[in-house]
Amino acid sequence: MRNKLSMQLALTAKMCGCSISRYTRSTVVENPFKSVRRLLRGWKGKLCLLLVTLLLLLLTFVWCAYYFAPYRLAFDIKVATFNWTILNKETCSQQNQPLLLIIIRSSPDRWDRRKAIRATWGDPCTYDRLRVHYMFLVGTYAGWNKVTVNQLLQLEFSLYRDIAQYDYADGYTRLSLKQIAAFTIAIKYCSNFPFVFMTDEDFLVHIPNLVSYIETIKTDDYATFIGGYLYNDSSPVRQRLNRYYVPAEVYPNGTYPWFTAGGATLLATQLIERLLVELPKLPTRLHLEDVTTGIILQKLQIKPRNIEKICILWGSCQDIPFEKRIAVHGYETTADLKRDWNKLNLPSTC
Known part of the structure; x- marks a missing residue:
């Protein structure tokens, strides 16, 4: 019995990291506090190792957050x-009768959202197809399954013909690059549309209401019009x-110029052409594409509406x-989008 107890205690001590040469019934019964101290000594060692590991992980996280911050990864638009x-x-x-081009910024692997948009507010039976056209804009997928995703994109394009993909990696830190890609399409391939609406895949857009708003814009304003959800007192996050x-060191001023939220901005195509000319002239680069546009607008003395x-909020x-x-x-979620879209109950033109 004594040997069995000693073996059990030795095994427990070994699991706890203690160095124990011999345990007897007398040491357990007569010196219980000494045994507990030895056990605690083993747990303290493990706890210390755990704390050191957590500290190293924290330092690694802080280092990555600093060196891989979005502003550091922003693509050089020049x-x-x-x-x-x-x-x-x-x-x-x-x-x-082209009037409005809608460019939807999408992630390459989010075909579920593109499918939902096609079935809801992108359904051509709910707006005038002779005046309005939309397309999805994506970059190149850079994940581990990039070959599969890009092949599926090709298949999706062959079915719907509504996707444009450029050959740079997609991602939040490269929104400025995606903005330039959108502007390039608008000027090079779609300049017959006087207006472009830039939006994201997590929006619901009421196209008939958007068209009605455009029809209120005066022709004299076509060269300078830009509007959306306006930020007129926004400060840099430090x-x-x-x-x-x-x-x-990237943007020293205490406040940003006026700008509209990038996820839902209406621009005149004539203004886009001017923005493309000015973008390479910027002395610094920002990953915040809407702020970048605001900086150029300030230089051009144009106020967004x-x-x-x-x-947005x-x-x-x-x-x-x-x-x-x-x-x-x-x-x-696509379920939320479909639910709210069904509430509108728009008449079908097909």
């Missing part, structure tokens, strides 16, 4: 040249771990009936 891996160059030549972080019916359009809104942000 050397941006595009090769299109997927593009229907005749995509904008089929409208007899916290390093924030995705919007911009250090003072606020479009009240474009709803939660609660920003509570006073506007849902059916009167132009664009609504924040659809994390």
Whole structure:
């Protein structure tokens, strides 16, 4: 019995990391506190190792957050040249009365969202197809299954012909590059459309309401028009771990110029041409493409306009009936998008 107890204690001590040469019944019974101290000594060693490991992980995270911050990974727009891996160059030549081109910034692997948009607000039976055209804009997928994703994109394009893909990696830190790609398409292939609406795949866009708004814009304003959800008192974020972080050496001013949220911006094509000319002249680079546009607009002495019916922030359009809104942000799931789209119950023109 004594030997069995000693073996059990020795095994327990070994698991706890203690160095114990011999345990007897007398040491366990007569010196219980000494045994506990030895056990605790083993756990302290393990706890110390755990704390050191957590500290190293924390330091690694901070290092990565600093050296791989979005502003550091922003693509140098001065050397941006595009090769299109997927593009229907005749995509904008089929409208007899072109008015509005909608460019939807999408992730290469989010075919579920593209499918949902085609079935909801992108359904051509709910707007005038002779005046409005849309396309999805994606970069190259860089994940581990990139070959499969890019092959599926090719298949998707062969079915719908509504995707444009350029040959740079997609991602949040390269939104400025995606913006230039969108501007390039608008000028090079779709200049017959006087207006371009830039949006993201997590929006619901009421195209008839958007067209109605465009029809109120005066012809004299076509050369300078840009509008959306307006930020007129926004400051740079200086916290390093924030995705919007911009250090003072990149942008030293305390406030940004006026700019519209990049996820839902309406621009005149004539203005896009001027923006493309000015973009390579910027002395610094930002991963925040909407702020970049605001900096250029300030240089051109053009003020962006606020479009009240474009709803970006939660609660920003509570006073506007849902059916009167132009664009609504924040659809994390396709089910939510379809649910709200069905509420509109728009008449079909097909």
